[in-house]
Amino acid sequence: MDEEPSLRERKKRETRQRISDIATGLFAERGFDAVTVTEVARAAGVSAMTVFNYFPRKEDLFLDRIPQAVELLAGAVRDRAPGESPLTALRGLALRLLAERHPLGGVGETFAPFWRVVVDSPALRARAREGVEEAERALAAALAESGAPGPDLLAALVVAAYRTVFAASVRRLMTGDALEEVARDHRTALETAFTALERTGLDAP
Known part of the structure; x- marks a missing residue:
């Protein structure tokens, strides 16, 4: 049976999903090329470095699946x-x-x-x-x-x-x-x- 993820792992997943959801909303509203990673980070309440820790490239924010x-x-x-x-x-x-x-x-x-x-x-x-x-x-x-x-x-x-x-x-x-x-x-x-x-x-x- 698979082990339940730890609290730390769950929080990381939640943060990743929250950043992706916010980015997706911004991209859908304004277009992918018109939104910067800095703007996504600001909207998500994290640093740009944090965004890149979860998503190596800007494109991965949208194509996160x-x-x-x-x-x-x-x-x-x-x-x-x-x-x-x-x-x-x-x-x-x-x-x-x-x-x-x-x-x-x-x-x-x-x-x-x-x-x-x-x-x-x-x-x-x-x-x-x-x-x-x-x-x-x-x-x-x-x-x-x-x-x-x-x-x-x-x-x-x-x-x-x-x-x-x-x-x-x-x-x-x-x-x-x-x-x-x-x-x-x-x-x-x-x-x-x-x-x-x-x-x-x-x-x-």
């Missing part, structure tokens, strides 16, 4: 049930995130304004691409540990499929399509993608 995405993908493979294939575990993760309307799930009420900020900022778009690459590398490492015969190829295919489905749903939300309709189609697209990936046989040792 990248580390979580990396952990979730690799963890789904490493912590899967006995006898469960990596792709089955990854399919389950994708569907769970969607059902929970998780920020990494592809469909949510705040997705449209969030991704408009990303689209409007070259720096955020570049960091998002880097985040995808980080997730792919972590997934490939976990797949290699699992004994999958083509870990690098399978990781690339999984991430590309998920990114494609995710981006399509975000575009629809940004054009005003109904949330529940997009969620339904998103689920269907995920099921189709994972079924196609399973036919490759790349996750069977």
Whole structure:
């Protein structure tokens, strides 16, 4: 059983989330490039050094879920049930995130304004691409540990499929399509993608 985080660790997480939430609000209101780290720090009641202690780059203030995405993908493979294939575990993760309307799930009420900020900022778009690459590398490492015969190829295919489905749903939300309709189609697209990936046989040792 996982140990409960210490009080110090909980406070660090709360501080990190508070800084990110304040930064996100400022970026959404004024645009990413128009807000400085100093302004974020002032609004959060901390020093700029404290902000950088939690977020190495300004872009990470907004795209703060990248580390979580990396952990979730690799963890789904490493912590899967006995006898469960990596792709089955990854399919389950994708569907769970969607059902929970998780920020990494592809469909949510705040997705449209969030991704408009990303689209409007070259720096955020570049960091998002880097985040995808980080997730792919972590997934490939976990797949290699699992004994999958083509870990690098399978990781690339999984991430590309998920990114494609995710981006399509975000575009629809940004054009005003109904949330529940997009969620339904998103689920269907995920099921189709994972079924196609399973036919490759790349996750069977």
